[in-house]
Amino acid sequence: xxxxxxxxxxxxxxxxxxxxxxxxxxxxxxxxxxxxxxxxxxxxxxxxxxxxxxxxxxxxxxxxxxxxxxxxxxxxxxxxxxxxxxxxxxxxxxxxxxxxxxxxxxxxxxxxxxxxxxxxxxxxxxxxxxxxxxxxxxxxxxxxxxxxxxxxxxxxxxxxxxxxxxxxxxxxxxxxxxxxxxxxxxxxxxxxxxxxxxxxxxxxxxxxxxxxxxxxxxxxxxxxxxxxxxxxxxxxxxxxxxxxxxxxxxxxxxxxxxxxxxxxxxxxxxxxxxxxxxxxxxxxxxxxxxxxxxxxxxxxxxxxxxxxxxxxxxxxxxxxxxxxxxxxxxxxxxxxx
Amino acid sequence: xxxxxxxxxxxxxxxxxxxxxxxxxxxxxxxxxxxxxxxxxxxxxxxxxxxxxxxxxxxxxxxxxxxxxxxxxxxxxxxxxxxxxxxxxxxxxxxxxxxxxxxxxxxxxxxxxxxxxxxxxxxxxxxxxxxxxxxxxxxxxxxxxxxxxxxxxxxxxxxxxxxxxxxxxxxxxxxxxxxxxxxxxxxxxxxxxxxxxxxxxxxxxxxxxxxxxxxxxxxxxxxxxxxxxxxxxxxxxxxxxxxxxxxxxxxxxxxxxxxxxxxxxxxxxxxxxxxxxxxxxxxxxxxxxxxxxxxxxxxxxxxxxxxxxxxxxxxxxxxxxxxxxxx
Numbered sequence: 001x002x003x004x005x006x007x008x009x010x011x012x013x014x015x016x017x018x019x020x021x022x023x024x025x026x027x028x029x030x031x032x033x034x035x036x037x038x039x040x041x042x043x044x045x046x047x048x049x050x051x052x053x054x055x056x057x058x059x060x061x062x063x064x065x066x067x068x069x070x071x072x073x074x075x076x077x078x079x080x081x082x083x084x085x086x087x088x089x090x091x092x093x094x095x096x097x098x099x100x101x102x103x104x105x106x107x108x109x110x111x112x113x114x115x116x117x118x119x120x121x122x123x124x125x126x127x128x129x130x131x132x133x134x135x136x137x138x139x140x141x142x143x144x145x146x147x148x149x150x151x152x153x154x155x156x157x158x159x160x161x162x163x164x165x166x167x168x169x170x171x172x173x174x175x176x177x178x179x180x181x182x183x184x185x186x187x188x189x190x191x192x193x194x195x196x197x198x199x200x201x202x203x204x205x206x207x208x209x210x211x212x213x214x215x216x217x218x219x220x221x222x223x224x225x226x227x228x229x230x231x232x233x234x235x236x237x238x239x240x241x242x243x244x245x246x247x248x249x250x251x252x253x254x255x256x257x258x259x260x261x262x263x264x265x266x267x268x269x270x271x272x273x274x275x276x277x278x279x280x281x282x283x284x285x286x287x288x289x290x291x292x293x294x295x296x297x298x299x300x301x302x303x304x305x306x307x308x309x310x311x312x313x314x315x316x317x318x319x320x321x322x323x324x325x326x327x328x329x330x331x332x333x334x335x336x337x
Numbered sequence: 338x339x340x341x342x343x344x345x346x347x348x349x350x351x352x353x354x355x356x357x358x359x360x361x362x363x364x365x366x367x368x369x370x371x372x373x374x375x376x377x378x379x380x381x382x383x384x385x386x387x388x389x390x391x392x393x394x395x396x397x398x399x400x401x402x403x404x405x406x407x408x409x410x411x412x413x414x415x416x417x418x419x420x421x422x423x424x425x426x427x428x429x430x431x432x433x434x435x436x437x438x439x440x441x442x443x444x445x446x447x448x449x450x451x452x453x454x455x456x457x458x459x460x461x462x463x464x465x466x467x468x469x470x471x472x473x474x475x476x477x478x479x480x481x482x483x484x485x486x487x488x489x490x491x492x493x494x495x496x497x498x499x500x501x502x503x504x505x506x507x508x509x510x511x512x513x514x515x516x517x518x519x520x521x522x523x524x525x526x527x528x529x530x531x532x533x534x535x536x537x538x539x540x541x542x543x544x545x546x547x548x549x550x551x552x553x554x555x556x557x558x559x560x561x562x563x564x565x566x567x568x569x570x571x572x573x574x575x576x577x578x579x580x581x582x583x584x585x586x587x588x589x590x591x592x593x594x595x596x597x598x599x600x601x602x603x604x605x606x607x608x609x610x611x612x613x614x615x616x617x618x619x620x621x622x623x624x625x626x627x628x629x630x631x632x633x634x635x636x637x638x639x640x641x642x643x644x645x646x647x648x649x650x651x652x653x654x655x656x657x658x659x660x661x662x663x664x
Contacts, residue, residue: 051518052489151605165606166381195380195545197603197622200589204602222518225591252593266523268552270575270590276530277552279523283488 012039013216014063014184019076019086021055021062028288032058032071034240037315040233042183043214045206047231047248049221051263053284055240060186060220064097080184099129102177106189108169112161118145119157122176129180137179144175148205167198174205178213185209188220203230224267228252236260239284239296242315246324256318256332258303295328303330339407342507342539343369343392348401350387359611361387363563364401369507374533374540376554376571378547378586382610383560385543389509392541393427394418405507423453423503430512432492436484442495443480446470449502469498472535474528490521497528501536509541514549526552547590551575556643559583562610562618565637568645579646581625617648625650 021033033055040046050056061067063078065085078085085096097103105111113121119138122145126137138157145153148171150164161169170190177185187206191199207230209215219231227234227248234248236257244257255261265278282300285292291312295301298308307329318324318332328335350362362384369375377385390396392403394413403410405424411417429435436445446466450457457465467477473494484492493513500508510529514522526549532538542553550557550571557574559567559582567580578584585603603622608614614621620630629649637647638655 051520167606195607196547196589197380197585198606199591200602203591223591224519225593228593229591263519264593266520267593268523268526268548270548270551270587270592273551273572276527277523279527280520 012041013044013081014218015039015077015079016059016063017077017079019059019062019078020074021058021067021071022074023058023068023071025070025288030288031074031290032240032287033062034290035315036076036237036240036242038235038242038245040184040216040218042216043210044233045210045217045219045231047219047221047227047234048237049224049227049234050237051222051284053239053287054237056220056222056237057188058240059237060103060188060218063186063218064101064103065093066097066103095129098125098177098182099180100182101184101186102180102182103186103188104170104173104177104190106192108166108173109161111173112169114161117158117160118164118172122157122172122179125176125179141175141179144178145172148172148175148178149201150175165198167194167201170194170202171205174202174209178209182215184216184218186218186220189222190219191226192221192223199226206230224252224264236263239292240287241296241327242325243297243328244324244326245315246318250324254332254336256324256335257297257326257328258301258330258335259297261335262300262302303335305330340370341368342371342373342406343541344402344404345388345392346402346404348388348391348403349399350384350391350396351399354611357611360563360613361610362391363613365560365563365565366401367558367565367568369539369541371506372533372537372539373556374542374554376542376544376550376557377560378544378550378557379560380545380586380607382562382607384563384610385560386511388560389427389511389541389543393425393509394421423449424506425509426500426503426505426507427509427511428493428496428500428513430515432489432496432516433484435496436492438484441481441483442470442475442487445484445495446498446502449499453503465502469502472501472532473498474524488521489517490524493517493525494528497525497532501532504536505538507539507541509543511543512545513542515544515546522549529553547575547587559586562608562613564618564647565645566619566647568637568643570643573644579640579644579651580619580648581623581650582619585622585624 017037019033019036023030023032036059048056048059062073073086119141122141123134123137126132126140127134142154142157145157150156150168150171191202210217231248234251235242236244238259244251244260255264262278262280268277280300285296294309295313298304313327313329315325315327318326346366348362348365352359352361365388377388379385391398397412405421410421443466446469447462450462450465470477475494514525544550554571557571558565561582567583578587585601588601601624605622608621616631616633617635620626635647635649637645638651639645640651640654
């Protein structure tokens with residue numbers, strides 16, 4: 001059940017091994033992430049998709065140990081450039097965050113200090129992580145704002161976050177993330193709060209940065225379309241588990257897990273009208289009720305059969321030398337007809 | 338009873354602000370026929386939600402007229418509005434904010450019935466609630482529960498049941514499925530389609546999500562900075578958009594077919610509706626801008642009966658001597 005072989009580089013940049021994350025809520029233990037393994041190579045974009053409560057954000061937060069007070073990593077390793085981040089002392093972890101690994105979130109307004117000029121908060125990363133002088137860090141911040149497409153960058157840098165539009169603030173967040181010269185960017189729903197025309201611009205920008213700087217990106221999103229636009233590989237999560245993974249194009253055109261298939265069919269299409277959308281009956285299982293003795297998707301699965309109730313399937317290759325993994329006992333042909 | 342259920346003519350809604358008023362809606366006209374679903378689409382600040390709120394009487398129009406079933410719609414608060422209240426219902430994006438957390442599902446759904454039909458006995462009311470819960474796909478045994486005990490999708494179903502309780506003719510949905518996960522969103526969209534057929538409902542469907550529009554709407558009005566820039570039948574408009582903004586909007590929707598070419602992008606940011614650009618309001622972002630665009634304001638050219646476009650590039654096809662009336 002360990003992850004796949006890295007695709008481009010002999011040693012992956014990040015390799016998450018058997019990660020489990022728990023939240024203690026009202027005396028109950030909610031297992032938000034269960035035995036998640038994957039790796040990401042340099043210059044790769046991995047899309048982590050799923051619906052609310054699937055564990056996609058918790059996975060991203062676990063990597064940087066940014067879990068809220070009630071959350072903890074219950075097991076597994078997070079190997080980044082040879083170090084297990086799960087065991088790193090907090091002081092060292094702080095140097096990783098915003099340095100080698102940066103993170104951006106859905107709402108740039110809550111990530112920016114409204115009382116500080118944009119240049120002040122951007123420069124902080126340069127002073128802290130690169131040891132630049134304040135003046136140099138500000139110059140670097142302005143240069144990066146220009147790079148990410150903020151018009152009148154030096155004027156904007158001197159202003160406050162509320163004077164910027166949502167799209168500009170997200171660009172500023174990306175500039176701030178880049179300032180520490182990260183090799184990995186974790187982007188949690190970075191375009192979800194933005195209008196589509198602005199979202200398209202931000203996705204273009206991320207694509208350019210990947211090409212230009214060899215940046216690796218973990219893109220956490222609920223939007224399969226966004227993944228199709230930008231990701232090399234996809235991890236589909238359900239109930240805290242990876243249920244399917246492989247090249248984004250392959251998985252999205254020919255899913256091998258019934259959940260991926262149902263999810264794809266429930267998205268209305270822009271290019272044609274369907275008489276009915278396929279919806280998924282019921283709701284995901286409660287994650288404080290584990291461990292599960294059956295496939296977690298079985299209660300909602302349109303293709304469920306006897307064997308699905310016997311035990312939870314492993315994340316296994318879809319075929320003899322298949323690089324694609326899925327957590328389902330059905331043969332690929334039985335799912336993707 | 339007329340064929341046109343709702344008619345909005347030259348609606349403008351301006352909000353006072355310093356230094357300039359916000360021209361949220363600036364001369365919008367359209368009609369909704371009986372049984373029709375019109376989608377009003379656009380990005381933040383285009384005025385789509387303000388149009389909805391004006392129709393519901395929640396904000397007073399600065400100028401313009403709103404007629405329902407042939408008669409002018411009086412403002413909210415006037416006694417003359419009362420008969421309209423049950424014909425027009427609204428469903429909002431966030432069901433949490435639309436439901437009283439201290440009322441059970443039963444009480445929430447019964448409330449509009451009590452107000453509209455105070456004469457009903459308790460048993461009659463309860464059986465109406467049961468019927469409504471069945472209509473929207475909620476198990477009536479959940480009636481004693483509170484909103485926090487339901488999922489987001491179930492809560493939106495309660496809001497729909499409340500709206501249906503007064504037997505409306507027009508449902509105004511403002512981003513009604515935008516906060517839901519896709520699998521749940523699909524359930525609610527299917528439900529709305531079913532209800533539309535069963536109760537011969539008309540819809541004004543306001544959303545930023547063009548995928549949902551294609552699925553649901555008969556006609557689409559695309560708004561940009563307070564104005565309608567294009568209007569037409571859904572399939573025609575999606576297959577062959579005429580306004581560069583519609584084109585850019587459609588091109589920006591992430592597609593599951595990764596092989597798609599990167600098409601026309603709208604440049605830069607959405608300008609402020611308090612100080613919209615001169616001439617064509619889209620000219621600052623338009624990939625097809627030319628010298629005339631910043632200088633003159635294009636009218637909403639009538640290309641055919643049901644196809645309107647506010648772009649000089651479509652002017653040559655405009656039906657002559659028709660001064661863009663309401664659509």
